[in-house]
Amino acid sequence: MRHTIKYYSSVALAFMKMSIQSGLEYPINLIGWILVNPIQFIVGFATIKFVVQEFGSLGGWGFEGLAFLYGLAVLSHGFAVILFIQTWYMGKGVVIGGFDRFLLRPMNVLFQFLFMDFNLVGISDLIPGFIVFLYGCVQVKFHCSFVNILLLIMTLAGGVLIRGAVWIFCGSLAFWTKSPTNFVGFTLELFDRVTMYPLTIYPRALQFVFTFILPLGWITFYPASELLGRRPDYIPVNMALVTFLIGVFIFALSCLVMSLGMRRYESAGS
Amino acid sequence: MISTIFVQCIVMFAISYFWIAAYGGTESVLGTSRKSMLTYTTISILMGNLLTMNVQHRIVERIRDGNVALDILKPVNVYGIYLAEDLGEAVNAVFQKVIPLLAVSMIMFGIPGPASGINFVLFLASFVFAYFINWLLAALLGLCAFQTISMGPMIAVKGYLIKLLSGSIIPLWFFPKGFQKILECLPFVGIYQVPLGIYIGKYTMEEIFFRIGIQMLWVLALLAGFIFLQKKMADRVLIQGG
Numbered sequence: 001m002r003h004t005i006k007y008y009s010s011v012a013l014a015f016m017k018m019s020i021q022s023g024l025e026y027p028i029n030l031i032g033w034i035l036v037n038p039i040q041f042i043v044g045f046a047t048i049k050f051v052v053q054e055f056g057s058l059g060g061w062g063f064e065g066l067a068f069l070y071g072l073a074v075l076s077h078g079f080a081v082i083l084f085i086q087t088w089y090m091g092k093g094v095v096i097g098g099f100d101r102f103l104l105r106p107m108n109v110l111f112q113f114l115f116m117d118f119n120l121v122g123i124s125d126l127i128p129g130f131i132v133f134l135y136g137c138v139q140v141k142f143h144c145s146f147v148n149i150l151l152l153i154m155t156l157a158g159g160v161l162i163r164g165a166v167w168i169f170c171g172s173l174a175f176w177t178k179s180p181t182n183f184v185g186f187t188l189e190l191f192d193r194v195t196m197y198p199l200t201i202y203p204r205a206l207q208f209v210f211t212f213i214l215p216l217g218w219i220t221f222y223p224a225s226e227l228l229g230r231r232p233d234y235i236p237v238n239m240a241l242v243t244f245l246i247g248v249f250i251f252a253l254s255c256l257v258m259s260l261g262m263r264r265y266e267s268a269g270s
Numbered sequence: 271m272i273s274t275i276f277v278q279c280i281v282m283f284a285i286s287y288f289w290i291a292a293y294g295g296t297e298s299v300l301g302t303s304r305k306s307m308l309t310y311t312t313i314s315i316l317m318g319n320l321l322t323m324n325v326q327h328r329i330v331e332r333i334r335d336g337n338v339a340l341d342i343l344k345p346v347n348v349y350g351i352y353l354a355e356d357l358g359e360a361v362n363a364v365f366q367k368v369i370p371l372l373a374v375s376m377i378m379f380g381i382p383g384p385a386s387g388i389n390f391v392l393f394l395a396s397f398v399f400a401y402f403i404n405w406l407l408a409a410l411l412g413l414c415a416f417q418t419i420s421m422g423p424m425i426a427v428k429g430y431l432i433k434l435l436s437g438s439i440i441p442l443w444f445f446p447k448g449f450q451k452i453l454e455c456l457p458f459v460g461i462y463q464v465p466l467g468i469y470i471g472k473y474t475m476e477e478i479f480f481r482i483g484i485q486m487l488w489v490l491a492l493l494a495g496f497i498f499l500q501k502k503m504a505d506r507v508l509i510q511g512g
Contacts, residue, residue, distance in 0.1 A: 033423060
């Protein structure tokens with residue numbers, strides 16, 4: 001058992017090293033993305049700033065809280081893109097037989113799939129994320145206690161797992177449909193719209209959907225409410241903790257679906 | 271194709287609810303009512319579907335695979351071909367995207383009607399100029415590829431900048447005053463802000479004609495720049511070979 005863990009972690013490290021090296025192979029490209037990618041978040045953040053300046057608040061949230069929420073959303077987006085970008089190409093992998101090499105190796109397929117890519121370009125999202133988030137922290141006078149930091153880490157972990165799980169669910173559809181339909185544009189837009197603004201701006205029905213059916217509200221909105229001390233009294237549990245639990249649960253579920261899908265995988269013909 | 275419509279629907283819902291939430295209980299902010307803001311949003315998204323330019327990608331692609339040399343050899347104006355392709359795409363988008371989106375929006379948020387019949391006609395005129403400003407900007411960026419070969423993420427950056435600076439999401443009158451003054455001097459406002467402002471009846475008649483005049487001047491200026499740059503770049507093709 002100990003030997004297996006050691007073996008798997010050494011392979012994971014080797015995978016990571018390889019991805020980072022291949023990311024650094026074209027440094028100009030990487031620097032280009034780091035310079036350029038923040039612009040979309042600056043545009044998004046400026047939109048909120050200008051609107052709140054004129055209108056005062058958005059869905060009951062003032063500018064400080066909105067900055068915190070927006071920063072958290074960009075951060076968790078960045079981490080998710082770094083860790084899970086391989087899930088974007090699952091449909092194509094199924095159609096062109098890309099999973100063959102995983103099946104040929106004497107290792108767990110899911111493990112290989114999850115650790116095969118470490119996308120360095122995602123750092124270009126993390127940097128603006130950190131900047132906006134730190135700005136938001138200062139604005140809301142976020143109390144940096146040990147418990148709060150821990151809750152923050154759990155929030156990010158949970159949020160990243162929820163995003164990854166949604167991508168794996170969407171990608172796994174290809175095992176059944178045998179079609180390389182790409183849902184990435186759709187999910188990214190959905191994530192952005194649900195996580196960057198307070199859920200309270202949407203109608204009740206949508207709030208219900210994003211809380212109980214497709215738990216995207218948990219990526220940032222509920223944990224941010226918790227961390228900013230905006231949790232309503234009638235909810236007795238810590239919402240950052242719930243995010244983490246939902247993340248772990250739904251991610252495990254998505255891995256299960258993918259494993260089931262792998263049984264139907266039939267490579268790409270001759 | 272279906273998935274693009276879904277994405278557009280999400281964007282439309284999200285921005286509309288964003289504005290509904292921003293307005294809260296108030297009916298009108300800075301002389302813009304909630305109803306006209308929702309109309310502004312819907313029409314802006316519909317326009318966005320018509321203003322999707324392929325010319326920039328097209329030039330970059332043709333330069334990279336060297337086929338641009340063959341394109342230039344043909345006895346027609348190659349940029350005319352690119353423009354015709356984009357116009358064709360726009361006509362196609364009317365049926366595949368604009369009409370379905372409009373239907374969804376009417377069900378959700380009511381009919382996004384123009385301020386008056388005259389406003390609608392002037393909006394159409396202004397939109398034609400907006401189209402050419404946008405097309406020429408895209409083509410100018412595409413021409414840069416003759417020099418740089420690869421454009422990397424620059425095309426996406428231009429997209430984001432236009433999104434913010436043209437008033438496609440937030441109208442300029444909600445921007446800080448100093449920023450507004452700078453933006454008024456740039457061509458981007460002529461792409462979304464001017465036609466949309468006309469549509470919702472934000473401007474007086476004189477202002478409308480003044481603004482359409484400025485749009486016209488921008489088209490001429492960009493066209494002059496385009497012709498100049500295109501002549502210069504045509505020489506570069508020979509150096510690069512096909």
